[in-house]
Amino acid sequence: MTEERTTPLRERMIEDMRIRGIGEKAQQSHIRAIKDFASFLGRPPDTATPEELRSYQLHMTNAGVSPSTFNVRIVALRFFFGTTCGREDMKGHMQFRRKPRPLPIVLSVEEVAELMAAGPGPGLKYRAALGISYGAGLRASEVCHLKVSDIDSNRMLIHVEEGKGGKDRKAMLAPGLLELLRDCWREARPQGWLFPGKPKINPISPRQ
Structure with a gap:
């Protein structure tokens, strides 16, 4: 398998993203978006005109690209043209797609009780992890990385360290x-992680 050649333009964009502190996954997403635009264009993406940028957005719309993917690509293009290419004017030719926002499903008291009861045993660890996720609105990774000291019973707060973003x-x-x-x-007497994994020096994983 041949290794993909890194062009000076791509290398500069990667350096710009590193300077901005953009995470590895977001960097890869940005690079994929610019590759898709370059494939549509058929030549280096920094040579695009405003009309070609408009045509690309129309192309994504006609192809049925989801609003989420559409907006991810627009974010990447805004960074590419604004930061790497120094073409701030191109931002005025990009539009975000509005995402539909359906009302959330609110479970009844009985449904929540059934959900909690489905937590596997033995013990209360998984039931408590599920309860804190649903009751406090925490993501799975946030629940996994909670420490005993993050539970503030005096102020009735949960401290979430380094959550989303x-x-x-x-x-x-x-x-x-x-x-x-x-x-x-009281059942498990955890000392560090609120929900320890195996070995106990590690937290439980989101997969668990």
Whole structure:
């Protein structure tokens, strides 16, 4: 398998993304988006005209590209033209697609109880992890990386360290959830991670 050649333009874009502190996955997503645009264009992407940029957006629309993918590519193109190419004027020729926002499904008290009861045993660890995810609105990775010290029972808060976007935040702690967490702690007596994995020096994984 031949290794893909890195052009000076791509190398410069990668350097620009590193300077901005853009994560590895986001960098790869940006590169894929620019490759797709270059494939549509049939020549180096930095030579595109505003009309060709408009045609590419129309092409994505006609091809049935989802609003999420459409917007990811637009973000990459805005960075590419604005930062790497120094063509700020091109940003005025890009439009984001509006995503449909359906109302969230709200479970009944009975459905939540059934969901919690489905947590596998033995013990309360998985039930408590599921409860804190649903009750406090935490992502799976955020639940996995909670420490015992992150539960503030005095102020009824949960400290989430480096959540989405690498930002810290606070989540509300409901009294019923606090009791479940206390029962879980009395059962397993975790010292560091609230939900330790195997070995216990590591946290539980999102897959678990």
